[in-house]
Amino acid sequence: MKPLSFAAPLLASLCLFGVAAHADQLDDIKQRGTLVCGTLGIAEPFSFANPQTRQTQGYDVDFCQAIASSLGVKLELKLVAVPARIPELLQGRVDVLAANLGWTAERAEQIAFSDGYYVSLTKLASRRANGFAGSSALSGKRVAAAKGSTSEAAARRAIPNVEVITYQDPPSIFLALQQGKVDAAAVSELVLVRWRQEVEASAPIDILEPALLRESWGIGMRRNEAALIRHVNGVLAEMEKSGEAARIFDKWLGTGTPYKLKRDFRIEPIKG
Template sequence: MPFKNRLISSLAAAAASMGFAALSTSAMADQLADIKAKGSLVCGVLGTSKPFSFPNPQTREIQGYDVDFCSAVAKSLGVKLEIKPISVAARIPELTQKRIDVIAANLGWTAERAQQIAYSDAYYVALQKVAVKRGAFARSTDLAGKRVSATKGSTSEIAIRAFLPTATPVTFQDPPPAFLALQQGKVDGFVVTEMVLVQLKAQSEADHPIDILEPPLAEEFWGIGMRKEETALIGHVNKTLRQMEASGEAARIFDKWMGAGTDFKMKRGFVVKPIQG
């Protein structure tokens, strides 16, 4: 083949290859279309955090606040919901490695996480608080220089380091062993969201009573986690959340799991809105 023809052929092949790569990149970045095409939304939840995601005692299916928000997003897309329980430490890796589509798993906003993934508008606002044995301490600031437990890699651990810098964080894979460490006297305090502490306080009142101290260590904004490049999905999720707020559905989900008719008897003091880093 003459050199000129070989050059033209090579350029054409290169152009075709570049075009294919561009199409592939575009397809990979259109997760919203992929979800609709496969007919399901895979939502990562903790599965062990009542009332956000936990097993139904009768059916053993995972239910809760986070699950209802995942369900609403799936419904808005016209697809079925697939729930995948994940650990705290695995939340972001499961998402970035594309084993789940979105995260709704007690995922508090942090600057470090926001560099890795995209957050939806805040659909829940949690307070990080300290639990101690009954009568041991009066205020959360009294834990300075003490041993304090938390879930490894969680915003609770971050709150200890930020607001109790002289305390020693003692971390565990999940909240139950971190709380057990407090009950066994291995640590002086245990940090987790107020919601979890309300439940643990009720459960332990008879044998291991605790106090929940003020002031809170931090205010934590929870969002649905998504991959940064998936702008269409991010836009759709935020649109759905805002519609849920406007229609009252978001408030009804809160009341269903945490309101006056539940063991928690909490009031909703927030609205769905963008997270301001």
């Protein structure tokens, strides 16, 4: 009987050790020497390819780099599609997500969100030739949105009898809008600003009011990684305090950019 009484606590200890080791992702990242950050790669100015270097850059990338630098590790970017963001995280293929990830109650049941590091407006755009006066005029119409995005959910919720046509990425949505396959597109206001500038002289579009959604974006992490969550929130808090977060905003979105936006939010816990 003694071997059995010895084996049971030993097995229990090994199980506990295994759980602890699995849960301490922060140490795993440090030992590996690399932070793997999932990002979109096709969402200017948040994550997109530099036309000269072809390297992925942008607002989200700078926040990924700040987290990696705080840990003294290299940053590895992994490009993910919108519907694959959370599965890639849950399956351990990325350590964190900085991928236009808006907080929703449903997502918060699956993953952990950092404090909000950006606040996004989702709006609708239509071809000017269609003459839609506002988003209320799109009842029963076809609206394009990214598959699995909060824009898709917002369009379904806000527009009566809408037919939502989903696409994998913003360029595909824009093409569908220009080709008349859909009546409107629901995406980030920033994306719409750039689209409007690009086609003003040829096939102009209008950005419709009111906004469908105002959402806070967070860095996505697995829920059981308490140490990593605390560390990321600590980094974000320090970036807000030092002014680094505001400098990143101005670099990609401020008055010297095509968006000419003024930062009207602070990094703070997301209020669900």
